[in-house]
Amino acid sequence: MLVLSKQGGRGHTHLLVxxxxxxxxxxDGPRAGVEGALAHFGPDAxxxxxxxxxxxxxxxxxxxxxxxxxxxxxxxxxxxxxRVLHGVGSTQS
Numbered sequence: 632m633l634v635l636s637k638q639g640g641r642g643h644t645h646l647l648v649x650x651x652x653x654x655x656x657x658x659d660g661p662r663a664g665v666e667g668a669l670a671h672f673g674p675d676a677x678x679x680x681x682x683x684x685x686x687x688x689x690x691x692x693x694x695x696x697x698x699x700x701x702x703x704x705x706x707x708x709x710x711x712x713x714r715v716l717h718g719v720g721s722t723q724s
Contacts, residue, residue, distance in 0.1 A: 643676075
């Protein structure tokens, strides 16, 4: 998942990827993992996909707008985004 934001007046890319898993890669094909994502795809930052709530919370603290593409997201994504938004909203006064 690619998260685009504006930081310090310039575009910032943050790539969230599935972790390397030798067993799953046998069936699903190779995964880049965080290190491979940084080395091969060139984002400004990369994390494992389960870090999405932390990454979104940090970005939303600095950027109050969130844009979500119209394409169907992964099934777990809406709940993760809603949890982050609820947490950010409840900590702001």
